[in-house]
Amino acid sequence: MELLERFATGDVDAFEALFRQYQSEVFGWILRMVRNRATAEELTLETFWRMYRARARFDVTRGSCGGWLRRIATNVALDHLRRARPEVELAEDPPAAPKADLVHQSELRGAILRAIHGLSPRLRVAVLLALVEEEPYEDIAEALGISLNAVKVRVFRGVRILRKELERAGVHA
């Protein structure tokens, strides 16, 4: 019997095999949306839990397990972003620069972060995945369960709101 068929019947060994096969991919996808490692780990577990609960509904003859998991992971991340307060972003070492530049960069970064957190979760996720992570629009559409055009509309609307917010904050994009 195929791995997915065994999983659909509730075989825990099959679930473990699928978990080990996809955990890194699911974690990485969620991390791109929530940008916090601890939260991404927690949401990875929630994703697999939802997958396990819904195992009987998965049609092994159509669709890939990876695509199904990515869709669940996206919903889990969106649910989290709707409930959650803004989290600390993944920190990167600031490049060496004169002090005045650092202050300016820090203000600029703060303004952009505030603007992006001001977006609704569905617009924020579309903007982050499309413009920051540069994921293909087709992949984003599949993960969000919407059409390619709908993704483009969300990105466009998100960017328009960001531009307005940044202009209000004195940053011109």
Added chain:
Amino acid sequence: MSEPEMDEMKKLLKEALPPVGESELRRDLWPAMLRHLDERTVRVPWWDWVLLAGVSLLMLFFPGVIPALLYHL
């Protein structure tokens, strides 16, 4: 919105939020998943506890109902 404007926004966003890209998981999450499964599958709904407490109190204050309850089990 023009293409250069979109590119400028992309550049600004990437400066503030560096792409995560392909990020490695630093530990195996399977042991945590097993704990998660155990917790979720053995969890008793709160209303079951309320029902149990109600029946216990009923039996304590009205012992006469015990034979009736046993009959219906």
